[in-house]
Amino acid sequence: MKTILTIVFINLIFILNLSSQKYDFKWLMGQSFADNPYDTGWGCAIMDFDTPDGNPIFYEEKYKLIDFLASSANICDINGNYLFACNGGYVEGPNDSLMLNGDDLGNDIKYPELGVVGSQNTLILPDLENSNSYFLFNKIFYYFENYGLSIKSLEHSIVDMKRNKNNGELISRRNLTLSDTLDSASLIATKHANGKDWWIIISEDTKVGYYIFFLSGRVVKLHNYFNFKIKKSRGESGQTFFSQCGNYIATAAGDGLLNRYNLFFMKFNRCSGEIEYFQKKFVPFQKIIWDAGCAFSPDSKYLYYATLDTLYQFPIVGDSLGDREIAGIYDGFREDIGGNFMNSTEFGPMQFAPDGKIYFQEIGLQSRSMHVIHNPNEDHENCNFKQHDIYSPTIKMCLPNFPNYRLGPIDGSICDSLGIDNVPRCHWRYNQDSTDFLNFYFTDLSAYEVEEWYWDFGDPASPGNKSREVNPIHRFSALGVYEVCLIVKNKNDADTLCRTVRIGVVSNKDEFITDIEIQSWPNPFSHTMVINILDYNPQNMLIDITDIHGNRVHSQKAKQGSHLIDTKDWLPGVYLVRVYERDELWFVKKMVKI
Numbered sequence: 001m002k003t004i005l006t007i008v009f010i011n012l013i014f015i016l017n018l019s020s021q022k023y024d025f026k027w028l029m030g031q032s033f034a035d036n037p038y039d040t041g042w043g044c045a046i047m048d049f050d051t052p053d054g055n056p057i058f059y060e061e062k063y064k065l066i067d068f069l070a071s072s073a074n075i076c077d078i079n080g081n082y083l084f085a086c087n088g089g090y091v092e093g094p095n096d097s098l099m100l101n102g103d104d105l106g107n108d109i110k111y112p113e114l115g116v117v118g119s120q121n122t123l124i125l126p127d128l129e130n131s132n133s134y135f136l137f138n139k140i141f142y143y144f145e146n147y148g149l150s151i152k153s154l155e156h157s158i159v160d161m162k163r164n165k166n167n168g169e170l171i172s173r174r175n176l177t178l179s180d181t182l183d184s185a186s187l188i189a190t191k192h193a194n195g196k197d198w199w200i201i202i203s204e205d206t207k208v209g210y211y212i213f214f215l216s217g218r219v220v221k222l223h224n225y226f227n228f229k230i231k232k233s234r235g236e237s238g239q240t241f242f243s244q245c246g247n248y249i250a251t252a253a254g255d256g257l258l259n260r261y262n263l264f265f266m267k268f269n270r271c272s273g274e275i276e277y278f279q280k281k282f283v284p285f286q287k288i289i290w291d292a293g294c295a296f297s298p299d300s301k302y303l304y305y306a307t308l309d310t311l312y313q314f315p316i317v318g319d320s321l322g323d324r325e326i327a328g329i330y331d332g333f334r335e336d337i338g339g340n341f342m343n344s345t346e347f348g349p350m351q352f353a354p355d356g357k358i359y360f361q362e363i364g365l366q367s368r369s370m371h372v373i374h375n376p377n378e379d380h381e382n383c384n385f386k387q388h389d390i391y392s393p394t395i396k397m398c399l400p401n402f403p404n405y406r407l408g409p410i411d412g413s414i415c416d417s418l419g420i421d422n423v424p425r426c427h428w429r430y431n432q433d434s435t436d437f438l439n440f441y442f443t444d445l446s447a448y449e450v451e452e453w454y455w456d457f458g459d460p461a462s463p464g465n466k467s468r469e470v471n472p473i474h475r476f477s478a479l480g481v482y483e484v485c486l487i488v489k490n491k492n493d494a495d496t497l498c499r500t501v502r503i504g505v506v507s508n509k510d511e512f513i514t515d516i517e518i519q520s521w522p523n524p525f526s527h528t529m530v531i532n533i534l535d536y537n538p539q540n541m542l543i544d545i546t547d548i549h550g551n552r553v554h555s556q557k558a559k560q561g562s563h564l565i566d567t568k569d570w571l572p573g574v575y576l577v578r579v580y581e582r583d584e585l586w587f588v589k590k591m592v593k594i
């Protein structure tokens with residue numbers, strides 16, 4: 001009876017944990033946070049995916065002091081509430097201060113200095129048995145005589161967020177996980193086939209070798225090591241990525257000695273922790289070898305590989321890579337980051353996001369812009385790759401490193417021993433058509449092996465009010481407030497997510513109500529201004545900004561979401577931000593340029 005009760009209790013914990021799992025729904029980005037908090041060219045911004053429409057918006061976190069150079073990881077709780085971040089040198093908690101026992105993680109970096117270099121030198125994993133506990137992994141740099149700067153080891157710490165008045169404490173720190181020379185191109189994780197434990201993978205320096213660790217409870221053990229008898233140049237920097245299904249691994253890295261980009265593709269067994277298939281490819285080199293990046297499409301049918309100036313797509317056919325196709329070539333755009341400095345916006349490490357898109361930028365180079373693959377499940381001609389397509393309001397040099405937190409067990413496998421089922425988790429986003437304000441595109445982002453989709457658009461006047469498609473398009477019959485619901489099902493259970501979609505009105509009862517949430521920040525501002533339109537889809541909305549004398553300095557159409565406005569050439573002084581909908585004034589605010 002005790003055993004049965006224990007299993008039931010464990011299953012209850014995991015059902016509750018699977019209900020949200022928004023660990024990666026807020027991305028902390030930026031540089032020079034410790035500078036003047038009113039200097040909006042620098043500092044911190046959060047890219048938030050926990051929004052009314054499922055698309056990201058930006059907001060400021062100007063009092064955070066943690067500073068990212070090229071390595072970044074942060075995490076939320078299961079409900080998407082931001083908790084803490086690490087740059088490889090120290091940990092900053094939710095109170096914008098150094099976490100207790102979180103300083104000096106072994107790289108001679110003190111709070112709030114810049115963090116370490118390398119795109120994958122830190123990783124945060126939730127303890128799925130304790131919602132207040134998190135595992136922090138980070139690599140330790142060391143200068144070797146006659147060798148140079150390298151990584152000498154991997155360490156891990158345990159964070160308890162209940163400690164220190166819910167601001168967190170490292171209750172166990174700097175535990176040695178592995179002592180060996182490692183590169184910075186790999187620190188990744190995926191769920192074990194039982195749906196609870198973790199596999200963690202890191203790669204060696206100078207050799208194509210991978211260490212595989214097994215994390216269960218609070219014990220980290222070396223499980224496997226694979227050496228593929230291939231040498232590589234010292235200090236290769238790039239990226240290693242798991243597919244969303246956890247069955248494939250890819251490493252992208254530039255080889256400066258041999259003037260080429262390496263691509264290593266592997267099939268991984270989530271049950272045994274073994275690499276079952278290895279494939280190497282060489283990607284054409286450019287005049288300059290720099291960090292490469294890679295990521296898989298959500299359906300795990302394509303691998304994307306970014307060199308400095310070319311984005312490639314490889315199809316996955318029969319558990320191996322097919323021939324590469326070019327999805328995009330760097331357009332030469334240089335971004336004005338202020339102070340008469342222009343930086344290139346070439347390609348680099350990638351990150352898959354909760355909105356189903358892939359974001360990336362060149363690492364170690366200051367920029368606000370990000371490249372976006374909007375439809376990564378499509379082939380190279382239809383994946384909708386847009387360069388410098390979205391902008392953070394603050395300068396950044398890297399994106400955070402996340403695993404896929406929403407991966408369940410392999411049902412029916414010999415490792416499916418805990419009785420944890422793939423209970424579907426419903427999540428979706430929508431986008432308003434820019435040319436027809438009543439036309440909307442809906443995208444399913446649900447997890448845990450969904451088999452059926454049931455959309456209800458809350459629009460009975462429309463003949464297409466319901467749909468069984470995965471990603472339907474719906475044109476609403478009129479202005480109004482609609483309750484749109486999606487039910488997703490599989491053999492284990494069902495889940496529902498409803499969103500309120502406001503089109504041209506705030507209330508169906510009173511069309512004259514204009515009480516919508518509009519944010520404009522920071523105030524005072526310097527280099528940029530952000531205007532957020534929240535939970536409202538306009539019919540014909542206009543942002544109009546004038547100086548104190550009534551001279552227009554900026555005007556643009558508005559939609560739901562974040563609008564980044566470049567203000568670096570504006571004169572210091574007072575400005576008025578006005579937002580009109582159908583020629584009616586809905587919002588006005590005084591802003592100060594410093």
